[in-house]
Amino acid sequence: MNDIDKKILEILKNDSRISAGAIAAMLGMEESEVAKRIEDMQDSGVLVKYTAVINSELTQDESVTALIEVKVTPQSTHGFDNIAREIMAYEEVSSVYLMSGAYDLVVIVEGKTIKQVAGFISEKLSVMENVLSTATHFILKKYKSEGIILDKKYTKKREVMA
């Protein structure tokens, strides 16, 4: 991973649909060279997936997202890895992170309804061996996500000046 790869990643992170030609122009490189680097990064697993950021405030989507703090008993040889792997295997789970601080893992769960998420927690997550306790927080409103301000009321408009 050299500086040019990092720059390419930075550009793609902002706009994953940008063409290799445009990136090449921005960095003063040949298009074929950029295309090859992108392909290599896909092959090596650095570039995982090209997704879209959706403002769910504007869709009819009524689904809910919960952030669950989880305390677990670490296992002697594997630490937190085994339990984290078990949790991430559930399709309801969108993210699992090991955390510093008062709890061990944070698990982000998306569901169609609160009831569905609650069911996942009570029937699947909290009953797992080595899970000591959970604390669930539902996301009520997204103001900013993935670095993008979603609340239009807070986006700035430049005034005309000449």
Add this chain to the structure above:
Amino acid sequence: MNYDKYLSEKVKTIKPSGIRKFFDMAATSKDIISLGVGEPDFETPWGARERAVKSIRQGETQYTANSGLITLRKRIAEYQNVRYGLSYDPEKEIVVTVGASEAIDLAFRSLIDPGDEIIIPDPSYVSYAPGVVMAGGVPVGVKCEMKDKFALGVENLKKAITPKTKAIVLPYPNNPTGAIMTKEELEAIAPIILENDLMVISDEIYSELTYGMVHTSIASLPNMRERTIVINGFSKAFAMTGWRLGYFCAPEPLTKQMLKIHQYVIMCAPTAAQYCALEALESGLKNNFADVTKMRDEYDMRRRYLVHELNEIGLETFEPRGAFYVFPKVSSLGMNGEEFASRLIKEQKLAVVPGNAFGDNGEDFVRISYAYSIDSLQKAMVKIKEFVKRNVIKK
């Protein structure tokens, strides 16, 4: 009431900015993408904003010295020395102004007697010629050409000098062309300035935004410091346009006179803005101007992208080495910049500024600002491509 007889003849002769006219046109319709604005799309670095807020909380709400906070002037002196090798006495040779714009006006009003001619590269930023007129002088444009990378050429300069010439405005890096003047190009014109005993008003507001080379100030050349007023500010380098903060550096006898006007008209630049600038310089001097570098790198990517795209599209575009504008030539489509820009608004809902807003010599060009996100620039290039395709002259 007929105001005509009350208004001064001088103010009536001044034309409103040609940029303004185009923004008004753009404002008449919704969904227009604008690449017209000449200010950074970045926000002022957070630490600088915090410092301003802190100064307000601590009750730093009174006037500062007329020349500006002495701590700020000391930092400006240090900055000019570290970055451009210039030495100015913060006590006697530096004044903090309300934007570089005020400093330009102070320079004109301090130097010009009725009928004095002031040489201005054409094309250049819109305020110089009206500023000269308001001060009673005569602006004299000097043609700067694409073949010379829009630098001020020796021959054209010589032709413009008359016995009435008093000073020359040197606005590099240049708005709207993005041209710079290299050390060698400055060295070529310096002897002419000396021979003709001219003053130099060097507007270096874009000095931090040069690509692939560090800006050279003409004041750093032998014998030039004594006849140069260096003007700079915080708007472009530190994304501080709304704070309105600039400054000038000049030999004491000049500063003394310019300061008189500043004292009577302005008193002092806004105090909170001065604290904001102080932090921008202090942290910049500590971290080697990391914020500036980050913005410059981003502009540089956009610059390369635009130059590449516009040339691909078939609009001859010179590679600018400074500021945040590209200046493509559109006359190959059989239209001038003004027609191109008005039709682009109407047909493609894209606003750019016609080159003639910056002088007669900008006639064949339009100015495109890249102080916009790469997303906007990409959308804009698609629009220009469609437009050019429809209007290309078949040979």
